[in-house]
Amino acid sequence: MLKNRRRLTxxxxxxxxxxxxxVVVGVLYFFNNxxxxxxxxxxxxxAIQVINANNNQGEYKTxxxxxxxxxxxARGIAVTTEDGLNAQSFEQAINELSKKFFSTKKYIxxxxxxxxxxxxxxxxxxxxxxxxxxxxxxxxxxxxxSRNPEYLQSIEENDFMTEGSGSNLNLAGMTIxxxxxxxxxxxxxxxxxxxxxxISKAEMVAQGKTIASKVLARLRxxxxxxxxxxxxxxxxxxxxxxxxxxxVPYAYYMSKxxxxxxAWHNLDYQNLIFPEQSTTTGSVGSQDNTNxxxxxxxxxxxxxxxxxxxxxxxxxxxxxxxxxxxxxxSFYSVSExxxxxxxxxxxxxxxxxxxxxxxxSVYASNQLLAVLSRSSxxxxxxxxxxxx
Numbered sequence: 001m002l003k004n005r006r007r008l009t010x011x012x013x014x015x016x017x018x019x020x021x022x023v024v025v026g027v028l029y030f031f032n033n034x035x036x037x038x039x040x041x042x043x044x045x046x047a048i049q050v051i052n053a054n055n056n057q058g059e060y061k062t063x064x065x066x067x068x069x070x071x072x073x074a075r076g077i078a079v080t081t082e083d084g085l086n087a088q089s090f091e092q093a094i095n096e097l098s099k100k101f102f103s104t105k106k107y108i109x110x111x112x113x114x115x116x117x118x119x120x121x122x123x124x125x126x127x128x129x130x131x132x133x134x135x136x137x138x139x140x141x142x143x144x145x146s147r148n149p150e151y152l153q154s155i156e157e158n159d160f161m162t163e164g165s166g167s168n169l170n171l172a173g174m175t176i177x178x179x180x181x182x183x184x185x186x187x188x189x190x191x192x193x194x195x196x197x198x199i200s201k202a203e204m205v206a207q208g209k210t211i212a213s214k215v216l217a218r219l220r221x222x223x224x225x226x227x228x229x230x231x232x233x234x235x236x237x238x239x240x241x242x243x244x245x246x247x248v249p250y251a252y253y254m255s256k257x258x259x260x261x262x263a264w265h266n267l268d269y270q271n272l273i274f275p276e277q278s279t280t281t282g283s284v285g286s287q288d289n290t291n292x293x294x295x296x297x298x299x300x301x302x303x304x305x306x307x308x309x310x311x312x313x314x315x316x317x318x319x320x321x322x323x324x325x326x327x328x329x330s331f332y333s334v335s336e337x338x339x340x341x342x343x344x345x346x347x348x349x350x351x352x353x354x355x356x357x358x359x360x361s362v363y364a365s366n367q368l369l370a371v372l373s374r375s376s377x378x379x380x381x382x383x384x385x386x387x388x
Contacts, residue, residue: 048167050108058099060109063161063169072111074120078154078179079136086179086238089246089271094158094177094234101232101254102160102173110169112157114225120155123215135211149184149197151207153238155215171225175232176215179247180208183240201237205250208235209264217259231255235264245271245312268318274311284318292325295351302343305330323352325360332364334386341370345380348372 049064063070076087119133126148127134137148160173182204184197212233219225232254239247248269253261272285274292296309311325329340341362352358360372360380372380 048169050163058104060104060107060160063108063110070110070113072113072115072157074112074115074117074157077117077120077124079124079150079152085243085246087246089239089248090154090156090177090179090236093236093249093269094156094175097234097249097252098158098160098175098232101230102175107160107162107173108169110159110161112159112174114159114171114174114219114222115155115157123155123218124152126150135214143188145197147186147197149181149186149199151180151184151199151204152211153179153181155179171229173230173232174219174225175234176219177234177236178208178212178215179236179238180204180211181238185241204237205235208251209261212253213259213261216255216261220259227259228257230257233261239271244273244310247271268316270315270318272313272315274313284315285313285320288313288320288323291351295348298347298351299327299340299344303329303331303336303340320356322356323358325358326363327360328363328366330365332367332369337362337364337369337386338384341372341382341384345372345382348380354378 049067050061051064052059052061122131122133123135125131125134126136127138136150136152140146140148142148154177156177156179158175158177159171160175161169162172164170182199182201184199185194186197187194212235216231216233219231220227225231233252234249235251236249237247239245248271249267250269251264251266253264255261270284272289274285274289275296276285276289292311292313299309300306307328307330309325309327311323313320314322327344331337344360344362348358348360354377357375358373358380361368362370362372369385371383371385373383374380
């Protein structure tokens with residue numbers, strides 16, 4: 001009996017030892033796995049960096065991950081190939097209006113990460129039985145001006161982040177730009193003649209409001225965005241493909257929460273090209289056009305080999321807020337370009353008031369050789385682009 005009892009005790013001891021061994025191994029595995037997980041998380045966080053930390057020139061800090069700028073997977077998606085001028089003006093308009101609501105001192109800019117390429121392609125497409133997410137109207141089968149045009153051209157997302165614990169970034173705001181067409185180009189047959197269908201301003205605005213409401217509701221339904229992230233919606237009107245300037249934003253709405261849009265804030269922005277062929281006294285830009293023509297005559301008198309000079313002027317509430325001038329010449333020697341650029345910097349203030357920023361680009365034989373720029377209230381600074 002005693003012998004049997006000892007064997008049982010030894011058996012119990014071995015079982016207990018085995019259980020303890022299993023527990024120790026489990027604890028060690030958990031600890032090691034947790035350490036690896038923590039190390040991985042820390043590594044991932046440390047891979048996120050922010051550049052322009054000093055907020056130079058009033059621009060946003062931006063996100064760099066693993067040494068590379070963070071781009072949007074949906075960048076550049078549009079219904080049709082977007083005109084370069086429209087694309088640039090669209091992005092610029094979104095960026096500048098965002099600064100009114102998302103301070104460059106508080107927020108970090110990140111290209112859109114919440115709308116995928118697949119999502120945007122579905123949204124930009126026509127509504128159909130196979131794509132009920134389409135924001136452009138259903139194809140009614142017409143091939144004349146009674147067809148349903150494609151009103152929506154493109155959508156762009158910009159995200160505004162704040163720094164959380166460690167190196168984590170939290171979504172704190174978002175801007176959605178919605179670019180609308182005033183003309184829609186189409187063909188009746190594949191590879192056939194291209195036709196253009198005009199869209200009235202009133203029709204564009206009405207369709208834009210409907211589209212914006214649907215976009216906001218869909219964004220709020222995204223759990224990663226949620227109900228309380230401020231979302232700025234910017235409506236943009238594309239310029240026609242023949243225009244020498246880009247389009248302009250025409251309205252915006254700031255949604256602090258919820259999916260309903262109440263009152264839009266309308267914008268009165270215009271882009272004009274100088275010299276204008278004909279102007280009406282007192283109309284927007286008439287005096288600025290006269291000043292530019294006088295400037296052009298002056299510099300042509302200094303260097304008669306100038307082939308052309310044009311200006312893009314931007315107006316907000318009928319007030320000139322900026323101008324970009326291009327001067328083309330047929331000469332390109334170093335001494336000529338330097339003398340010409342110096343002359344422009346000296347006579348420019350005679351024709352353009354100091355309270356607007358101006359950039360003047362001097363080309364020779366289609367090569368950019370000098371840039372004169374000034375911010376509001378400052379003097380022109382000249383940069384020469386000759387090679388060494």
